[in-house]
Amino acid sequence: MTNVSSEAPAGKGAEERAAGLPDGGEARPRPDGDPNDTGTPGSRATVQPGTEDDGPVSEADALQSLNAGGGHDEPERAEAVRTAALADPIAERINSEVAATRMGTVAVFNGSVSFGGGFHSGGGDPSGPPRSGSTDGDGSLVRIEDYELTDHTEFYVHPDGYHEALEALTERFLLVLTALPGTGREATAVNLLAEAMATAVPVGGADVGGACHRVLDAGQITRSAWEPEKNSGYLVLLDDWPGGGHAPEGVEVRRLAGTAAKLKAAHSFLVLVGGEELAVTGAGILGDHVAWHGLTAVDPISVVERRVLGHGEDSEHAETLEDLLTGSGARQALREQPAPRNAVRLASVVRAQGDLAAAVAALRDPSDQVHAWFTRHRDPDAVAFALAAAVLEGSSYLTVADAAVELRAALAPAEDAPPDVRFRERLGHEQPWIELTANETGAAVPPVGPPRVRFRSALLQQVVLAYAWTSLDGRRAAILTWLRRLLTHADIEVRARASVAAGVLAWADHHYALHRFLRTWAGSTSWPVRQAAATALGVAGSRPGVDEAVWGLLHEWASGGTSAHARRLAATAANTVGGPLGRRDPERALALLHTALDRGDDWGTLTPVAWSGVHLIHEGQAAHVLDALLRWSEPQDISPLVVKSLSAFVFAVRRPYEELLRADGPGDAARSGGPGPRAGRGVPGVPLLLSLCGTREYRGRLEELWARSLARKPVQEQALDALREWIDGYADRDPAAPAAILGLLRGISGRPGKHHDRLVYWLNRWGSDRDAPSRRSAELARRLEREARRP
Template structure:
């Protein structure tokens, strides 16, 4: 039994809700679809970019937080009680450079410890001061920083310096770079004159970089191992409890679900101390498993909250520029976690500019041309760099990649910036829209997925500031980004009906750009609620674009998790009385034979196709899902035997087989499949159809 001949039924026999666009000419012959809606942009490398975006941003957090928590209190002023010093001696873990730090402090009377908050700098400073105070018979005190931006406030606080005493001082995070070194010069002279000692805590940033370059006052601080800090605190907290509780707490700390809930490669010492308290409470039965995991999941959001509270302290430019750059770097890392350093750095600079002109529209910020210390900026963002790979489609290239030291930091930063700081939304939205116009999939795909995540957090705002502007541009990349963002947003069940309704209206509207965006969005199979519903929407849209965009979206669905559903719809469309749907089935079949699998990436995981990413989709499906063979054969037979598609199908089949000829594995798959083309179920094809297929094969 041969495939049915091409029926020329009137095109007005359509469902009432079909798109009211004039039917194509009846005499039009189908050609092999060339490329995708983006003419190649977003294909090579898009699969990897989408996969990494999913991995870094698809971590569930709670609902949007309406306001930021109060800023943390500074270090308390005044003498450090003996009980606190005694506890410090029991719990403190010396860092590798402890002896060198003590020697420099004894010799120069002042030491600046440069490192990030929460890493144990304060405890190390107190430990150093306590050691020297024991030798001199003095005490240890904390100093408050009362000056707005410089020495007067500090010098006022040290007027009553006592001989032989040790003092701990923390400079504010926004300490001006130019004032830090002169301030420390004066403090050093003051404490040397009084034969006292001072440890100054300096947060990472321009001031710390300048001090470390000078090599006179400062040393870089490296925290002790978190495991050692955790064990010390657990031992202290459970010292007078039954012996089994300590082992229980240690075993709980090693549980995979706790590590996953933390989402940090290694907690900082301050975090390890907090975790020890929660583990001890859990071991004693005062904290349930669920509550313990909730506490652990709060660590990354807490870190993000602290970062953005720090960034808000300096209120004007140019003093605020270092803090804005640090915030921009963290947000860029949240979007491009694991990407090439060049991508992250450029994105961060673009966002820093947006933040600066939002804060002060009259100020045009420049860029520093030289970095003080390679990697210093990454350390302030709890990020590291290393070797990575970027996929370019036919090849991969090595890159210097950067990533957060913890998988929960990226979504925590993105959510905190969006939910907790409304005035950040405008510059972030403009920044993401600009990134979505970058032709590199390593950029626009990641930006589009991030935009979708943010739309799901606040759909009304995201629709107006992200989705609509992207969909209504003349840039095909931005329209594809809009479709990707809307599909990503529709993962949220509470947002999906709104996205579906929007796409439904676009599909029936007069704006060609909106119709195309709707067709592209349904290619992900998310917005309509199911793959079957997405196929139905694409079938309605087929008349609007002659199958160009809709066939690409159908084949993208075919490369997804439900190929059987797609193949069933295609074979059903072959028998449809509406030519647009028959043509859509034929064009999708031609695309499946000619399009590389990795170019048809989606927003879901399809691990069975990954080993065949470089193969044409049809070959990959035959290898990974042999049960798809009969329907693929039926579709290809129809394309080869129907007059409207026969020429294009012959060319596609020839190219398909020739491509497989250079790969023994692909050739073996095709050799198993091609005999199906000469058989329609249990019956042979009629002589005419069999002759046409035989001629194609003999022409190779």
């Protein structure tokens, strides 16, 4: 490849011939003839392009749109660019986590998981095996055997407030214990009963009663015929997943005072365990005869330590266990799933000297967890919030809740008035995998605004989306319609997260996704929707097994026809490779941009190709982009590809560098691996190519492309405007800019041809501009002239 720009050959129309000007052609209008009366180059009035018709876009319209930054849709384009920048780190985080799941295999969501429905008495895990123990004659009670008591009490860790609850039980004989499922509430109830019975004075003889029982028919404890045995303990465990605000099935809460009186007479104790509905139903009507206690969660690490180390204080073994829990990832796993039963499970592996890392990996794998949750929860309220959280994870609670209400309306029959859905009150029961995190603003500043919604495990988001998309067959259309509306949401963070979610959906079946929504979005007349399609395709193409199909599709669009719809598809293809997909494979991305650009007299793809070039440059791929532009403009004639390539270069040199935007939720940067590849690459507000101009690696490439751009029309006019912007607009913002510009001009000036005369002419002209004289330009002209006279 020739590295010296040549003057355009005769007969091509690129050699400027008009007398008096070193670059030929007509003289540029003097500043005093500027129609906008601004006195500065580049201040011409912007002509709005007309409506988009089928057929090639003309060169004049394309260049005018590019010079204006994108034309009449520039505000939408700018927002779409910001949306894409927000989506980038979110997509990178999801990609980095996908290897940790079994998502994408046919077997992930197969198999069956059975759960009891409604409110019924039973163990803490209704999917587990039946409890052992003897039953009474009518089967309404089952005895809690000694070995089970020992299992619950031997290594039990007392939660906060335990002793207050025990005192209340021994005084009132009936305790309503409310807690979220999975907090160890059954073990707490058994311990409370065992201790209360051990400290109570028996009546009727030491051999009367003395056993603990589970009550299988929860309703019987409030019936007039029920009489407790003397000196006994009773556990009633309500499996009370919320279902509409009604009282727990079979339990008449107002009659619990009578039950308490019977228990007191028999010197027996009863713990009634329930969740939020029991607490809400009983609040204010339990009276003074029934005690109530709200159980707090216990630290799962404490459970592991107690079961492994016992009650001793062996510091050496404690340190060994600490290192094991940290190194295996057990701490992280128990933070994500803090139920005590998970701590017991891992502790048993440690005590058996098993493979703790394998047990942790099995616990963290979200596939079974997601399957189990969707099997249990089918009502629109729960499903809507789970999907809204999966699409918008990291957004504020209010944003997620509003989106969930909209999705719920699509999943449920129409109602006359907005539903009174209080998602926050139901999170602990219906969504134990979701937490609300404080919106931190700084170490010394208290959190402000609503909390952010996050899954406890970073692996859950994508699996929830995949399960809902592949398994909720009757709801797919509603989900898709709802997701499409989010793409044009007023909040660009919502748009970004929705775009990434669409890409995750495409992993499940990219062919279906293409024909169901991606092609339609890619050909939309809406900039935000087209950008969403580009983001989704970039996410989809990041996964092995889908990447080749996505690249093939993008090349097909890039080389498509000349209709307005085909141009929009080609533009979307160009936008797609300007993101993470192109950053991972810049050579392949530039090959696609070449295809999209080299469409003969159809100039409709110039702007999206130019923007993608800028994005790739800002993503650390400047060398690849500049080399491609040098290849494409090698003929140095006025053929469409050469003019388009040099126009894209001039466009790039005028784009100020911006720091990479990120979703502002806490933890996004950490979970996506840091600030990204753009960090430290340039000076914000200064074109990145100007910052790179002072480096040996890039100077030669930039000199050649600048020389070619300044040598021929129609690119020359915009190149001159860009050069003056570099000289006068950025010297005060970047201390290295003046030296870099001087080195650039020296390199161009020393090339064969009219490059020196052309530069000196325009520098002097800007220096003597009547309305806006450029002191820096005049000084640069004098230096170039002095250096040219040296022998």
